[in-house]
Amino acid sequence: MNVELKDIQKTFGMVHANGGISLKIPAGTIQGILGENGAGKSTLMKILSGFIRPDQGEILLDGHTVSIHSPADAIRLGVGMLHQDPLDFPPLRVIENFILGSAGGLLPDQGAVLRDFKKLAGQFGFSLDPEAYVDSLTVGERQQLEILRLIWLGASVMIFDEPTTGISTAQKMKLFAALCLLAEQGKTVLFVSHKLDDVEGLCSRVAVLRQGYLVGEAKQPYSTKKLVEMMFGKTISVGGRKPCRADKVTVNLSKLRVEDYRLKVRDVNLDVHCGEVIGLAGMEGSGQGLFLRAVGGMTHTVGGKILIDGRDLTGRSYQTFKKHGVAFLPAARLEEGLVPGLTLTEHFILAEEAKGFFINWDKGRLLAQERIKEFDVRGIPANTVESLSGGNQQRALLALLRDSLNLLLLEHPTRGLDIESVIYIWNKLKERCQKGTAILFVSSDLEEILQYSDQVLVFFSGKVTPPLDASTLTTEKLGELIGGKGWPESTDEGKLA
Amino acid sequence: MNKIRWLNFGFQIGAVILALLFTTVVLLMAGAPPLQAYLYIIKGALSSITNISNVLSAWAPLLLTTSGVLITFAAGLWNIGIEGQIMVGAIFTTGALRLLQNSTVPSGWILLIGFLAGMAGGALWAALAGVLKTFGGVNEIFGGLGLNFVATAFALYLIIGPWKRPGIASTSGTLMFPDKLWLPTLPKVQFSVWALGLGILVVILVYFLLRGTHFGLRLKAIGKNSKAALLMGVPTWQYVMFAFLLCGVFAGLAGAIQVTSVYHRLTPAISSGYGFLGLMVAMLINYQAIWAAPVALFFAALNIGGIQLPIVLKLDSSLSGVLQGILVLFVLLVEGARQRLFRKR
Known part of the structure; x- marks a missing residue:
């Protein structure tokens, strides 16, 4: 089926998720959709598959304008999507999941369905036990189930959102073979990814998105350099840096291991010096967030040691880490960092060491006033935090930190902030570094990473580079590493299995 | 503004x-006839000294339960299990009184021990809901609901089993305690200044606890955003447990009052629904402790005022x-x- 998107626009609040994207995809091709986080890939695909309605724009299937109001509409028209996190029902059996989305009556003909299932599975070389429970399957097998289900429902346009995350190499090979077979059968495959290798190896054509716009298209053979340039934009000259790294090591990680259900970060060794800033780069979900939280005691480690200021805190709770001068600032300010409904004064009282049983409100207000002034928060002590703007919330979070810290962990410290706030916040952070605090921060903004870090760790599918000197890195090189290019041939392919 | x-x-x-x-x-x-019905409710609550004293003696336990759930609501918890906590408090009080009623201990001491036992009982039952919530991942609504049934069943078992009246086992309750184990009341009426004093004391306590203390502020922070509270250094699960315990203590007190000043025995319906009513009062006043006393009084008056309806209007x-x-x-x-x-x- 030929797919055509015409001038698709979608805004979320102030953000242009899609700013007028037009794209034509002929039947029987595997079209790559490439872009960094927040480039608008997922929004565009969700619009095509009916999860989100566009503010403006048209979708044409085989030349006919269609209106897609829901995923059910989309599948009726032959458009199906495989989400990054499989949207299945883990407590149910494979075959029950298979039947679920079908339009069938009250009592589906189980026997016939089973025959269909086995036939399709055989066609693609998938070995799935229809009676197994879905929660016993691997991510890769759940994908296979989802592919079979969509084909059975009659999908002729299939969208795959980051399908190679969290599956083994063998499963990836199987997936790619299946995708090629789908294209041969005349189906249209959209392959959304940030992994350059996968896109280059599989897709016959690629569209690159950046900040909500289609910035370019390419066909095989690709030039990696060009793709990276399109993904991340032209390199912008990096301003002067002010390193204030001291000799003293404040945090020592040895053979640190962390994992969640889809990623394994293995054997990270790292010395963090006082006053040092280390940027953690990588596509979202490549392991850097997990790593950051582990260093703060918020995620359990599976192995290795964390020494803070010489003390072994491995396996201890965040409260203990906090006592030893570790602080964590989450990206989701209102969800994790601040308490909506409470005032700034109440926040400052909460964050301070409680003295006595009763609250000294006068003292609290005074403290709030002082800090508000010092950190230039636009608000008054009686304001509730949700009434502040994002930049002011971030300033308030910084103002809440206690004075002497060994280590400050930041998740996207300047995401969504205006440039003035960004500069202000980094100045404040650098002031802390001069006092000896070390900073580890995650960011998807490459320039931020290069501008403010002394050293950079790049994460890709759970793999981690050794510390790289930020002054010798370029956005280009960093972009390639983030996209999985230029890594030493790893000996740990089996890791993902 | x-x-x-x-x-x-x-x-x-x-x-x-x-x-x-x-x-x-x-x-x-x-x-x-609606007007007449409303009139009878008002009359039933206010027309005589007896009626007014009945309203006041219903007010006391309602104040306690409302205060209790104000604490758990502040921590973002739906303590549905408060009914069971009242019940277990009443059971513990009854147990203590039964154990000591024939001893030489002065009756004032027995009553005091009975109240302490009631507080312990309520706290125990609340702690169970708390442990289920913090360590078992069981939502406090489901845990509390289950524990309510267990508490009722346990009370019934005691009433028709080990604690049955000599000769007859009846679900109407255990044998009545002697007068000396009744909470002292004003002459000729059922109303005990002690019970009401306790209720008012607790509501004032909770008001200041939630408004002016670090404890109260931390509870509120947990209730509004426990993730952020944790990051700011509030030991969240400990505070959640403490909120449960405190609510349980107040619920247990309510149970003790029901036993010692209202029913003078254990009955299967000893809680009189004051737990659920307390939840309703708390919701009605939008969790502002300052309004707890007057609204609880109003609800107590409605409860007592409605008693006459079946007789006069066949409602x-x-x-x-x-x-x-x-x-x-x-x-x-x-x-x-x-x-x-x-x-x-």
Whole structure:
């Protein structure tokens, strides 16, 4: 089926998720959709598959304008999507999941369905036990189930959102073979990814998105350099840096291991010096967030040691880490960092060491006033935090930190902030570094990473580079590493299995 | 600012009028004269010293349960299990009194021990709900509901089993305690200054606890965003447990009062529904402790005032409950409508 998107626009609040994207995809091709986080890939695909309605724009299937109001509409028209996190029902059996989305009556003909299932599975070389429970399957097998289900429902346009995350190499090979077979059968495959290798190896054509716009298209053979340039934009000259790294090591990680259900970060060794800033780069979900939280005691480690200021805190709770001068600032300010409904004064009282049983409100207000002034928060002590703007919330979070810290962990410290706030916040952070605090921060903004870090760790599918000197890195090189290019041939392919 | 406050006040009055209208419709459908019914409720609550003292003695346990759930609500918890906590408090009090009633211990001491036992019982039952919540991942609503059934079943077992009246086992309750183990009351009426004093003391305590202490502020922080509270250094699960325990202590006190000053024995319905009623009061006052006392008094008056209805109007006395429930529903409804209206602008 030929797919055509015409001038698709979608805004979320102030953000242009899609700013007028037009794209034509002929039947029987595997079209790559490439872009960094927040480039608008997922929004565009969700619009095509009916999860989100566009503010403006048209979708044409085989030349006919269609209106897609829901995923059910989309599948009726032959458009199906495989989400990054499989949207299945883990407590149910494979075959029950298979039947679920079908339009069938009250009592589906189980026997016939089973025959269909086995036939399709055989066609693609998938070995799935229809009676197994879905929660016993691997991510890769759940994908296979989802592919079979969509084909059975009659999908002729299939969208795959980051399908190679969290599956083994063998499963990836199987997936790619299946995708090629789908294209041969005349189906249209959209392959959304940030992994350059996968896109280059599989897709016959690629569209690159950046900040909500289609910035370019390419066909095989690709030039990696060009793709990276399109993904991340032209390199912008990096301003002067002010390193204030001291000799003293404040945090020592040895053979640190962390994992969640889809990623394994293995054997990270790292010395963090006082006053040092280390940027953690990588596509979202490549392991850097997990790593950051582990260093703060918020995620359990599976192995290795964390020494803070010489003390072994491995396996201890965040409260203990906090006592030893570790602080964590989450990206989701209102969800994790601040308490909506409470005032700034109440926040400052909460964050301070409680003295006595009763609250000294006068003292609290005074403290709030002082800090508000010092950190230039636009608000008054009686304001509730949700009434502040994002930049002011971030300033308030910084103002809440206690004075002497060994280590400050930041998740996207300047995401969504205006440039003035960004500069202000980094100045404040650098002031802390001069006092000896070390900073580890995650960011998807490459320039931020290069501008403010002394050293950079790049994460890709759970793999981690050794510390790289930020002054010798370029956005280009960093972009390639983030996209999985230029890594030493790893000996740990089996890791993902 | 002032204008907004008046507008809010107007909305609340509107909710009360709507609730009254709705109840009137219900009454008309039941074929009862609405005005007369309301009049009888008022009369039933206020027309005699006995009635007023009954209202006051219902007020005391209601104050305690309302105060208790204000604490758990502050921590973001729906302590549905408060009914069971009252029940177990009453069981513990009864147990202590039974154990000591024939001893040489002075009766004042026995009563004191009975109250302490009641507090311990309520706290124990609340702690179970708390442990299920913090360590077992069981939502406190489900845990509490289950524990309520267990508590009721346990009380029934005691009443018709080990603690049955000599000769007859009846679900109407255990044998009545001798007068000396009754909480002292004013002459000729059922009302105990001690019980009410306790209730008022606790409501004042909770008001200051939630308003002016680090403990209260931390509870509120947990209730509004436990993730952020944890990151700010509040030991969240410990505080959640403590909120449960404190609520359980107050519920246990209510149970002890029911045993020592109202029923003077253990009955299967010893809680009189004051736990659920306390939840309703807390919702009606939008969790502001300052309004707890007057609204609880109003609800107590409705409860007592409705008792006469079956006799004089052949209506079920649960009409008061209908009115209370409808009131809460309409206040919540109007509040929701108000927020919606203001957000749109």
